[in-house]
Amino acid sequence: MTATTATITPAILCGGSGTRLWPASRRTMPKQFIPLTGPVSMFQETVRRVCDATLFDRPIVVTSEEFRFVVAEQLREIGVEADIVLEPEGRDSGPAVAVAAALAGQRSPERLVLILPSDHHIPDAVDFAECCRQASPAALNGFIMTLGVSPTAPATGFGYIQPGAATGHGEALAVAAFVEKPDAKTAERYVADGFLWNSGNFLFRSDVMLDELSDFAPEMRRAAEAAVAHAVQDLDFLRLSAEHFAKAPKLSIDYAVLENTRKAGVLPVSFHWSDLGEWDAVLANSPQDEFGNSAVGPVHLRDTRNSLVHSDGMLTAVLGLENVVVVTTKDAVLVTNRASSPDVKGLVEALKAEGRTEATDHLRMHRPWGWYQRVDIGPRFQVKRIMVLPGAKLSLQKHFHRAEHWVVVRGTAEVTCDDSVKLLQENESVYLPLGCVHRLANPGKIPLEIIEVQVGSYTGEDDIVRITDVYGR
Numbered sequence: 001m002t003a004t005t006a007t008i009t010p011a012i013l014c015g016g017s018g019t020r021l022w023p024a025s026r027r028t029m030p031k032q033f034i035p036l037t038g039p040v041s042m043f044q045e046t047v048r049r050v051c052d053a054t055l056f057d058r059p060i061v062v063t064s065e066e067f068r069f070v071v072a073e074q075l076r077e078i079g080v081e082a083d084i085v086l087e088p089e090g091r092d093s094g095p096a097v098a099v100a101a102a103l104a105g106q107r108s109p110e111r112l113v114l115i116l117p118s119d120h121h122i123p124d125a126v127d128f129a130e131c132c133r134q135a136s137p138a139a140l141n142g143f144i145m146t147l148g149v150s151p152t153a154p155a156t157g158f159g160y161i162q163p164g165a166a167t168g169h170g171e172a173l174a175v176a177a178f179v180e181k182p183d184a185k186t187a188e189r190y191v192a193d194g195f196l197w198n199s200g201n202f203l204f205r206s207d208v209m210l211d212e213l214s215d216f217a218p219e220m221r222r223a224a225e226a227a228v229a230h231a232v233q234d235l236d237f238l239r240l241s242a243e244h245f246a247k248a249p250k251l252s253i254d255y256a257v258l259e260n261t262r263k264a265g266v267l268p269v270s271f272h273w274s275d276l277g278e279w280d281a282v283l284a285n286s287p288q289d290e291f292g293n294s295a296v297g298p299v300h301l302r303d304t305r306n307s308l309v310h311s312d313g314m315l316t317a318v319l320g321l322e323n324v325v326v327v328t329t330k331d332a333v334l335v336t337n338r339a340s341s342p343d344v345k346g347l348v349e350a351l352k353a354e355g356r357t358e359a360t361d362h363l364r365m366h367r368p369w370g371w372y373q374r375v376d377i378g379p380r381f382q383v384k385r386i387m388v389l390p391g392a393k394l395s396l397q398k399h400f401h402r403a404e405h406w407v408v409v410r411g412t413a414e415v416t417c418d419d420s421v422k423l424l425q426e427n428e429s430v431y432l433p434l435g436c437v438h439r440l441a442n443p444g445k446i447p448l449e450i451i452e453v454q455v456g457s458y459t460g461e462d463d464i465v466r467i468t469d470v471y472g473r
Contacts, residue, residue, distance in 0.1 A: 006112050006140055007057045008132060008203065010050035011100035012082075014043060014063035014071060014118045015090055019348040020278045020341070023332035024310060027360040032119035033070055036276060037286050042119045043071070044078050049125045050116065051080060055133060060085060060103055061118075062096045068237050069368040069471075073389075086234075088227075088242035094256040095248035098213055098224030099240065105206035106228075112139055113209065115253075117200045120275050121285050127271040135203050135267040138172035143265035144204040144212070144258065145172060148196030149273045154187035157277055157342070159198040159254075161266050162190075175264035178254065196266060199273050208263065217256040223248035234472065279325040279334075279341040283308040297328075306338070330373075332358045368471040369394055370447070382459040386440070388413075388448040393441030395469035402456025402463060404432040406440065411448035414441040437467060 018031030025031035032043045040048070050056040059082040063071050071084055085099060097115055104111040114132060122128050135145040148161045164176035178198065182190060213221035223244055230241035249256070258264055274285050286294040286308070293301055297311030303320045311328045318326055325341050327334040334344065351359035364373040369392035375383040388394070388411075396416065406415065406429060413424040416439040417432055423443070424430060432438045434456060442448035466473060 006110075006136060008050075008055055008112045008114045008136070009100075009104040009107065010056050010059040010114045010116055011097070011104070012043070012046055012050075012059055012061045012116050012118050013093060013096050013100075014061060014067060015087075015093070015096065016119065018119065020345045021276070021282070022344055022348045023329045023334055023358065024312065024327055026362055028066075028362050028365060029070070030119075031276065033067070033074065036282050037121055037123075040078065041074055042121065042276070044074050045122075046116055046118050046120065047075065047080050047082070048078060049122060049128055050114065052125075052129050055129055056114075057107075058082060060100050062087060062100060064090065070366055072236060084237045085231075086237050086239045088240055088245050091245070091248050091250040092252045094217065094220055094251040094253045095224055095227075095245065097209065097253040097257075098217075098220050098248070099228060099245075101204075101206045101209040101213075102225050102228045105210065109207045110140075111206045112136060112203060113206055114203045115201065117275070120200065120273065122271060122273050124271050127269075131267060131269045131271065132203060134170055135172060135265075138167050138169035138265050138267070139203045139205060141169060142205065142208055142263055143167060143169070143172065143174075144202060144208065144261060144263050145265045145267055146175070146202040146258070147199045147269050148266040149199050150268055150270045151191045151195070151197050154184065154191045155197070156182060156184055156187050158275070160187075160190045160195040161198050162193075162195050163266050163268065167265055170267075172265050172267050175266050178259050178264070196268055197273070199269075200275070202258075209257070212257045212261050212263065216260045217249060217251065220248050220251065220256055277342075278344065279308055279327065279336075280338045282310075283325070283338070308338075329362070331363050368392070368473075372452075375451075377459070380455060380457060380459075382454040384452040384454070386450050386452055388440060388442040388450075390442055390445050390447065393470065394439055395464075395466040395471075395473065396437060396439045397464050397466050398435055398437050399456070399463050399465070400435065401458035402454045403434045404438075405453040405455075406430050406432065407451045407453075409449050409451060411442060411446050412444040413448055413450060414443045415439070416441075 017027045018025035021031045033041050035041055061082045062085045065086050104113045139145045160179045162176040164174040226244035227240040231238050274281050283294050288294050292306040294308045298315045299309045299311055300317040304318045305322045307324045309318050309326045314328045316328045323338045325336050348359050364371050370387040370389045372384045372386045408424045408426050415430050418436050
């Protein structure tokens with residue numbers, strides 16, 4: 001008798017930079033961690049999708065050193081616990097999937113693992129969970145099951161799956177072929193011939209995936225298992241062995257296994273799905289007014305139709321335009337027609353070549369203890385707004401080229417300056433002379449916000465000598 005159902009371990013992959021959604025998405029805070037179609041981030045939306053405890057157990061989140069505290073904070077915001085695994089470097093999706101399979105296999109060799117990209121939009125979590133249930137029998141019986149979305153248009157931005165014969169497990173079909181992103185004419189033919197969009201969500205038994213890796217990418221399996229075996233616990237994170245992980249080939253799981261295995265299956269699904277790969281897709285998946293516009297933030301529209309206008313704080317007024325995308329941030333503005341939105345990635349590459357830091361870095365930089373945001377900068381000075389989370393503290397540090405003034409605007413600050421420790425309340429300030437050993441901490445229950453004025457010959461971030469740091473930096 002064949003198995004039909006089992007608890008699923010979700011494995012959420014948090015790589016990628018999302019440059020097609022610049023300037024909202026950048027390397028320092030990519031699209032999976034920002035709200036695009038609702039009040040929570042794409043990552044939080046993905047986590048919530050797999051919170052049905054009758055089907056899913058504790059998630060695994062595979063991310064990078066850079067985003068470990070962003071992941072932890074966003075999980076805390078929605079009240080979900082997960083195993084956060086840190087990749088020493090990005091090596092595409094193949095090694096990440098191999099690590100997830102190895103970790104889930106420690107719970108049970110035949111554990112079902114569901115791979116989820118962290119930046120996809122699937123609004124119907126109930127329907128998604130039901131499709132995972134329907135795919136489980138085939139996955140339990142040895143198939144690597146992909147959720148194939150029935151196309152609503154001949155899209156050229158997605159990979160496609162050609163379904164084959166029935167597997168004998170419900171509606172699950174064998175995969176006849178995976179095909180790359182087509183041109184417009186080929187896409188029309190694919191849709192007419194019943195091909196499915198490849199959603200990037202797939203379900204498999206841990207031991208099956210590891211066996212297929214042994215057959216088609218043995219170095220990847222060995223490197224992933226060794227990286228897990230030699231991993232160390234760091235606070236609430238599992239840090240993979242850098243030495244062993246670096247030996248994994250840099251390869252997607254599609255090329256490593258899915259396009260080679262004879263065990264690939266697909267479940268045709270009809271839930272709404274988008275990878276939000278460009279601004280035009282964000283518009284299509286966002287609430288719209290009677291004129292086809294989607295407006296986020298302080299936006300004023302007049303005589304404007306079929307447009308996306310997104311502001312993170314600056315008043316943005318659009319007059320007399322159609323089919324445009326306007327995105328304003330505190331340090332960059334994007335204006336493009338919708339047809340050109342797929343070309344934003346090339347624009348970002350050009351900005352990088354010009355040495356523009358706005359191409360990759362936000363003004364607001366997130367740190368383990370909170371964030372800071374530059375307010376102004378000039379010769380021999382810089383002004384920052386700093387937020388410290390309750391109970392958090394910065395490293396004990398000193399500077400060689402600048403002195404600092406701190407003014408508390410919200411909360412309570414515990415300030416260490418050499419041998420002195422004092423508490424500051426709102427509207428109180430302190431001067432930290434050049435070379436002093438100092439630290440800022442938040443002993444309170446609400447976020448601490450200060451204004452920092454730096455004065456000196458150099459105000460760069462690399463003029464920080466950390467003496468002790470609870471975050472191990």
